[in-house]
Amino acid sequence: IIGGGYIGLEAAAVARYRGLEVTVIEMADRILQRVAAKETADIIRAIHESHDVVIREKTGLKRLVGRDGHVCGAELSDGSVIEIDFAIVGIGVVPNDQLAKEAGLDVANGILVNEFARTSDTSIFAAGDCAVQPWQDGRIRLESVQNAVDQAEAAAAVIVGGDAPYDPKPWFWSDQYDVKLQIAGFNLGYDETLLRRGAREGAHSVWYFRNGQFIAVDAINDAKAYVTGKKLLETGINPDKAVLADAAADLKQLLA
The missing domain is CATH 3.50.50.60 (FAD/NAD(P)-binding domain)
Structure with a gap:
């Protein structure tokens, strides 16, 4: 799979469910580099590696190798060659304007x-x-x-005659294996992150700040963190970082 963004990683999860051997190639320093913090990427990488996905970062695709009209290999920018039966390319989109x-x-x-x-x-x-x-x-x-x-x-x-401006409140999601990643807000330009462990095993959330202001949250198997983060963004409340850092604290405090 060429590309370690959400599309490539979701494809990797589906392929593993079907029993296929999977290698993900990402030319950036790490997966999810453009869209998520290192903390989120590290958690997602560990999940894929626990499902025997091989993730190769800091190397890109040089060319696909064919034989008898079918792809049979991928030559990478580091000079290595991987034997493959097919390739999935998930490297982003270009708007059709x-x-x-x-x-x-x-x-x-x-x-x-x-x-x-x-x-x-x-x-x-x-x-x-x-x-x-x-x-x-x-x-x-x-x-x-x-x-x-x-x-x-x-x-x-x-x-039809309305005059209300559109004020986007972004939210996204990604399902990989039995893991649900839910995202509220938009982390563009973040300069600080805070990793919080959830109440359940395997639950984590990564909170993004820019100039001290809360702007987004990645919630991994942590619906409470997602819902709380979404409400904070909708109301404009800036959460107390001390509460976020305390895994035992009830997130409801942030909305009071």
Whole structure:
């Protein structure tokens, strides 16, 4: 599997369930480098390695080797060659903005929209994974089912006469083996993390901060941490780090 992001790792879990031998290749220093903190990546890596997945970081794919019309090997950038029966490529997506370009709309790694999902042509709207929307002091393009649905609903409301801006509250999830990773918020630009052990065995959460402000949480088999983090983000409450650091503390204290 080429790519150690969520798609590649989810594919690895499915392949192992089917009894296949799996190697994940990630050219970055670690898996999930662009989307998660090291603490989250370390936990997810350990889970995959416990299922006998081989994870090779800091090396990329140089070329696929074929024989008789079928792939049979993968030559890596470190010079090694892996014998394979097939390859799955999960290295991210590129937004399809061709139609928007042809329509003369403003694009930049996606279709630029305002807080009402309007493009540079105010009679045209865009929503979902292809839309680059305002976010705090900049812009983001969110790739999630939740955002695609919520932003489309917000755009539809404006089309029929509404005037409420779309204020995204991102949340994501990833199922791998019997592990559920739930994410609330968006960790862009984080400069501090806090790892918390959950009440149940195998439950952990990683809390992200930027300039002292709570911005996101990764909850691994820890629904309570996810729900609490989501409510904190919705209400704008900044959690007490001392409570977060205390594994015995009840997270409900943070919402009081």
